[in-house]
Structure formats: C-alpha cells, structure tokens
Amino acid sequence: MAGVSPATVSRVLNGQGPVREATRRRVLEAVEALGFTPNGLARGLAKGVTRTIGLVLPDIANPYFPALARGVEDAARAAGFAVILGNSDNDPEQEAAHIRVMRERLVDGLIIASSGQPQRLPALVGEVPTVLIDRRVEGWPADSVSTDNRLGGRLAVAHLLARGRRRIAHLGGPAGVASAADRALGFSDALREAGLEPDPRLVSQGPFDFASGYERTRALLESGVDFDAIFAANDLLAVGAVQACQDAGLEVPGRVAVVGFDDILLARLVRPRLTTVLQPAYRVGALAWERLASRIAARAAGGGAAAPVDVQLTPRLVVRESA
C-alpha cells in the first residue's frame, strides 16, 4: 500500500537504519490505515527475543503474592515486557511443567518463587536468565531477592520474649519451603539467645493457610502442653491461631500473644489487630524484575555471566494489638 518493500516497513517500525522522511510518512499512514500490527511470533523467531517473561508462584490466591505479582507486572510492563503467570502449589512437578511451558514460548527470563528441590532448578531453567524469590541455590549463579526471613523470625520472637513470654509455640510453614525454614531458624535463634530451648512439642509444620493455623492451634490446646505465645510463619496462620484461641475462651493477647509474618492487608483489619513482621511484597516483585532486566540486558550485550547478586530486604516488626 505504501509502495515499498517489507524491509523498509521493518526499518520504519523499528526506527533502525536510514529512511527518507517522505517514505517514512507513507509507511506510517499505510500502517495506520490498515491497522497493521507486527506479528510478535515472527519477530521473536527472527530476533531471538520475545519481550516476555515467566512468573511462577506457589499460589496467586495466597494473599502475599498478588502484591508481589503486581510489583513485577508493573515494572515489567513499564519496560515493554509481558508476563506469563503460573501457579505451582508448592509442587515441584507443577513448577517444572510451568518452566517447560514458558521455555517453549521462549520467555526472555524467569522469576521463580520456588518451593521444592532447588537442585532440579538449574537443569530446568537452562540458559534462561532467572531470578529466585526467597531462595538461593548454592553454587548456582542465579540472582535472588528475598527478605531476611531468619532475622524476621528473630524479631518476632524477641518481641514476645521482651513482653515476658517464655513458652512460645511456632506454627511453621510447609516442610521444604526455604522461607519457612528460615523463619523457624530465627525462632530458635531468639529462644537460645534468651537461654531457652525450643520445645519440639510446640513446633509444627504445615500449609500456609487459615485452616491449618486454626487446626494446629486447636491441637496444641488439646495436647495440654502449656504455652503463652505463638509465632506463626505467616499472617493467615496467625489469624487462624487467634481464632482458635478465642474460640477456646483464651484471650488474645492477654492469655496468649500472637505474632504473624508478611503484614498482608488482613493483619490490619482483624481484631485484635495483628502484630506481625512486614515483608514488602510489592518491592520484592519490583526488585526481582530489576535484577532480571539487568541480566537480560547483559545477555543481549553478549556479556559473560556476572557473579550472582543476592538482594536481601530487611523485615520490620509492626507492633499492633495481638502481642
């Protein structure tokens, strides 16, 4: 329609190479008139770049992740990248399946909030630039961004100890999840620093949800083992714990104090308001994109593999009413 070759159209649309202003305008008019849109697949095939990344999360329905997802989506979009979303349910098989699917679509990069066996990840990911969230894999040069979960656990338990609590229970996350394990370590750290020994009967592992928090607290109550505080590995568990205590007639925080982790919206809205450890989810997402973007850029520039960067955010204790 503009009376030019495909090559010229390409040059106009990409702003590459010299094009006479007059032809340039003719082409743009034709593009407009035809509503022409370049075929991204063909472009990707020719350039080896898709401007698309993959984001795999345990579960977007878990209140911690939507903010994180927005963080990466906002930042990625600003840079002209689209994001493919996958939920793994903390299942290594699903995680692997998502990664495969994304690689087939030739994503330029991957952001993974991993769960299971990290040893499998390097092979799955291959040469694709990758940023890990809440997990590092020793000996694998991938970037990571995470909050210092161990410190967060220490903060939470130290607060409880400072309030005079001595028999502190821990509602842990799922077995094999790194962030959960680190929070449990922080729990033990704080106790030992105070000269106390963790009581294994007061520690449990399980899914990161409300029902699990409720059930495990009830079980604790029924076990008869004495405790005067609970550190839950996330806010959902904490809210479940509060509920279970209240239903059993135990006042919170009077009889048992509760501290959560994450500081999701919910923490501010329940009564008593939840004391918790703030993790800046949106920022984690945005920073993960930032790391990934620089990896992608380096790769495009043919740069060799730079040393991995571990961004570690500092958690902050938010004292409200539950402890």
Place this chain on the structure above:
Amino acid sequence: MAGVSPATVSRVLNGQGPVREATRRRVLEAVEALGFTPNGLARGLAKGVTRTIGLVLPDIANPYFPALARGVEDAARAAGFAVILGNSDNDPEQEAAHIRVMRERLVDGLIIASSGQPQRLPALVGEVPTVLIDRRVEGWPADSVSTDNRLGGRLAVAHLLARGRRRIAHLGGPAGVASAADRALGFSDALREAGLEPDPRLVSQGPFDFASGYERTRALLESGVDFDAIFAANDLLAVGAVQACQDAGLEVPGRVAVVGFDDILLARLVRPRLTTVLQPAYRVGALAWERLASRIAARAAGGGAAAPVDVQLTPRLVVRESA
C-alpha cells in the same frame, strides 16, 4: 542424531501421520538425549496457534481477583494453555495497551474483566475470541460470564429491610464500572419494592478499596444525614465502613448494620463477621475459560460465529454478624 528428516521428528512429536514404531523410538530417544524442546514461536508461526491466552483484570491485588485468576489459570493449564496476565487499574488506556500487547503475541483468546468504555472493545479485540467478565456489550457477539449483580444488590438490601432497617446508605463502586452500576440498581430496586425512595445523599461512588469505604462512611457520619444501615458494593468497602462506624462509637450491627459483596476470605475473619453476597470467583474464572475454550475450538474447526452465550451465576446471601 536419529538419522531422520525434520519432517519425521515433527510427525513423531505431534502424533500425526504414520511413523514406523522403530523410527519413532529412535526419535524419542534422541529427543530425550538432546533435551530437545520444540520452539513454540516457530510452531505458532507455522500453525497459526499459540496455546496462550490473555487475561486482563483491573487489579490482581484486589482480593476478589486472585481466586478468579486461579480459576482461569487452572482450567487453561489443564487444557495445555498458558496465560498472560495484565492489570488495567480500570483505566481504558492501560486496558487497550494490554490487549494490543497480547494480540501482538498472537494469543488464541482473551478473557477481559473490563472497566471503561465497552464500545472500544470490539475494535481492540478484533477477531480474537473473547469472553467478558461482569459485562456484556450490546450488539457485540462476545460471550460473557458474570454474577447477577443486580439481584445480588436486591438480596443484600432486602435482608436489611427485613431486619427493620429503613434508612439505608449505599457505598457504590467506581463510576462507569458495570458490576458496580448493577449493584446500585439492585439497591434501588429493593428500596422501591418496599415503597421507599433512595436518598441521594446516602449514595456515593468511589474506588473499590478499604480507604474509600472508611472515608466515605466518615463523611456520611459527619454530614449528619441519618442512616441505620449500609450496603457496600464490595467487601473491602464494607470493612472500611464497619471500621469507621466503630471508630465513631457506633455499634455494628446494633446501631448500623452493614452488608458487603463478594465474600472474600476477609469477610469471615473480621469482627463482627461480615454479612455479604457471595460471588463464586473461582467458578467465574473456570467458566470463563470454558466458554473461551469452546470458542477457540469452534474457530479452529472453521465454524461460523455462533450466537453469544451469557452465563449468569446466581449470587447468594451469606448471613453472618454484621447485619
């Protein structure tokens, strides 16, 4: 490596055409040994199909949408489709930008929880099979799945009326959002059925978030206009309203009763527990995929445009403590 032509590899991988069992095995072994993965872009270019869909939502961080997103992701993945996610913030420009980006990537279909001017959508979407969530566009043969928002609003207000409330306020959603408008209609319906006239001073519009609910309720309180109940267009608004009432020393539900909309997790966890209208978010997502899948299949089969299907889910009132 298997000593065969590319064509044969293709036949093996796609299960098309005849292949001798022996060659078939040789090929599969080579594929395994090399870790070969077909290039999805090239495949898409050749077949005109990407097995990828786009999902555009107002805001994944709004608690109603994560469950919906999981509904579509789970269902789509089961069918071998990946999903690209986009947040529009109820901004027509962002929405349009997402749709363009997705079309460039040749998505096979689109699921859109739209906000603004629906008139623009047909042009933006073009020939791409599309399912609308919570909105129909007259004269545009696109499928839609939604809950009956008007009925939901009626249910909520009828409950308030049955409890003896007469001066009912309405915290509406953003102007121009169809679901919000329908809930407001339901509000008026119920009032008129009871022989009451809505008081414009008790009705407002605004964003679907906690802060807005809190602020607008406070403004209501300060205006001095009397009211004994609030119907909020979503749960976040409702929780904000409850908070504002409590902070002003008004007991909920004694002095003012509050009903929300959506039944997000939060509704069950605040005190008093929120009475609300349940909208099955996960199912909406799954059904939206189902509609889209059949459109995509019909298109692949070369079928003409069938009449649009509007799936309408029935909302249900969940009575808890706030009303």
Place this chain on the structure above:
DNA sequence: TTGTACGCGTTATCAC
C-alpha cells in the same frame, strides 16, 4: 513409511 521443499512474517545482510 519417509524425505523434499515451501510457507508462516519478521529482521538482517548485502547489493544497488
């Protein structure tokens, strides 16, 4: 049953 050759819609490298 298998291989050859073309087309899918771009970009990049050359000529001109």
Place this chain on the structure above:
DNA sequence: GTGATAACGCGTACAA
C-alpha cells in the same frame, strides 16, 4: 535510501 534475499524453526502437501 531502498530492495532482494537468506535466515529463524517449525508443519505439511507432495513426491518418492
């Protein structure tokens, strides 16, 4: 400043 033309990696008639 512009146009041929060869990749990019697949699917698929068609020939063998």
